Amino acid sequence: MLVTRIRQPATVRTACVTVLFADLRGYTGMVERLPAARVVPLLDEFFAALGAAAQQFGGKVYHMAGDGIMAGFGLNAESSSGAAEALAAGHAMLAAFVPVAARWRQDLCIDAGIGIGLHSGEVAFGVLGPPKRKTTTLVGDTVNVAARLCGRARAGEVLFSCTVASALSISAQTNGGSTSFLQLPQFELRGRRGPIDIWCVPAPERLAL
Numbered sequence: 197m198l199v200t201r202i203r204q205p206a207t208v209r210t211a212c213v214t215v216l217f218a219d220l221r222g223y224t225g226m227v228e229r230l231p232a233a234r235v236v237p238l239l240d241e242f243f244a245a246l247g248a249a250a251q252q253f254g255g256k257v258y259h260m261a262g263d264g265i266m267a268g269f270g271l272n273a274e275s276s277s278g279a280a281e282a283l284a285a286g287h288a289m290l291a292a293f294v295p296v297a298a299r300w301r302q303d304l305c306i307d308a309g310i311g312i313g314l315h316s317g318e319v320a321f322g323v324l325g326p327p328k329r330k331t332t333t334l335v336g337d338t339v340n341v342a343a344r345l346c347g348r349a350r351a352g353e354v355l356f357s358c359t360v361a362s363a364l365s366i367s368a369q370t371n372g373g374s375t376s377f378l379q380l381p382q383f384e385l386r387g388r389r390g391p392i393d394i395w396c397v398p399a400p401e402r403l404a405l
Contacts, residue, residue, distance in 0.1 A: 214282040217346035219264035222308035249288035253281040279363035309351025315342035316359040352399030
């Protein structure tokens with residue numbers, strides 16, 4: 197008689213959080229013009245500034261690759277999706293990058309900026325990767341939407357979805373705060389059912405990057 201043990205699937209943790217994506221505008225031109233070794237310290241400076249801003253507002257960075265970063269907010273909150281913290285972190289990232297971009301422009305004649313996308317919703321915490329190299333990351337539709345909004349954002353602009361806007365409006369009513377948001381035409385994501393409502397925090401100065 198052969199006895200086969202059936203391994204029960206591991207329980208995957210889920211939570212309602214806000215996912216932030218940010219990436220560097222002008223990166224393609226940068227790597228074309230500069231030697232690869234010169235790009236490394238610039239990326240290190242970029243990731244350090246964005247990572248510090250995320251941690252300042254309780255976010256956790258889950259992914260850094262190429263010229264982009266992904267962070268999650270509200271991971272340990274029972275009653276908050278982390279939308280307000282994510283938006284505050286987005287503002288902090290933009291502010292922290294202003295002097296960096298000015299120095300790059302002066303010293304290297306390179307124009308650069310940051311585009312940011314936010315979306316709130318359920319995510320799964322996945323432990324993925326090859327053996328002995330597994331890392332925890334966020335998985336799900338929330339992650340995909342946030343990444344797509346980031347891709348649409350212009351340099352210096354924060355785009356966020358209706359789920360983030362809903363959470364922010366509740367926060368504004370509760371705390372009496374106010375922020376200038378601009379509602380944009382609905383955004384259609386290819387392969388996803390139906391368009392979504394989106395808003396932005398407009399950039400004070402837009403760069404064609």
